Amino acid sequence: MLKLNDKKVAVLSESGFEESELTSPKSALEEAGATVYIISPQKETIRSWDKDNWGIELKVDKNISEASIDDYDALLLPGGVMNPDKLRKNEDAVAFTKAFLESGKPIAAICHGPQTLIETDMLAGKEMTSYPSIKTDLINAGVNWVDKEVVVDNGLVTSRSPKDLDAFNKKMIEEFAEGIH
Numbered sequence: 559m560l561k562l563n564d565k566k567v568a569v570l571s572e573s574g575f576e577e578s579e580l581t582s583p584k585s586a587l588e589e590a591g592a593t594v595y596i597i598s599p600q601k602e603t604i605r606s607w608d609k610d611n612w613g614i615e616l617k618v619d620k621n622i623s624e625a626s627i628d629d630y631d632a633l634l635l636p637g638g639v640m641n642p643d644k645l646r647k648n649e650d651a652v653a654f655t656k657a658f659l660e661s662g663k664p665i666a667a668i669c670h671g672p673q674t675l676i677e678t679d680m681l682a683g684k685e686m687t688s689y690p691s692i693k694t695d696l697i698n699a700g701v702n703w704v705d706k707e708v709v710v711d712n713g714l715v716t717s718r719s720p721k722d723l724d725a726f727n728k729k730m731i732e733e734f735a736e737g738i739h
Contacts, residue, residue, distance in 0.1 A: 562592035574640025577606035586727035637669025713739030
């Protein structure tokens with residue numbers, strides 16, 4: 559198994575993230591040795607959406623207004639319907655995400671997570687996947703959208719839904735281990 563012992567991973571999220579799309583990748587990253595930090599516009603905690611109701615609360619490690627990509631090696635964008643919709647309207651969250659794309663540091667986004675990436679205006683020509691309902695949004699952003707469980711394009715890992723988590727976690731760890739692309 560690949561080791562991420564020296565890697566610091568930022569998880570950018572708001573309340574309303576799909577619980578499994580944050581907790582499963584976070585656990586996989588920690589098992590591989592990474593240190594994972596929750597970054598959010600919220601100051602104290604964020605709350606998950608678990609299929610059809612509110613779920614667990616997670617402690618926020620750093621407010622997005624104080625976060626710098628220099629402190630992290632990779633970025634994880636979990637999905638959920640509410641979470642990415644809130645993040646894409648937050649200028650600090652979009653700027654943080656855009657800085658990751660500009661740096662070449664790896665990014666993993668699942669389900670609706672790519673909505674925050676759309677706001678960076680830096681997706682033209684990339685091959686990606688997502689939850690089917692945002693397919694048109696990604697195509698309109700210039701993406702070559704494909705229907706696969708996991709897609710990797712130069713350090714950008716995307717998957718469609720929680721059913722793809724095993725493949726997503728495996729590829730995410732591979733790309734995060736490789737580092738800057």
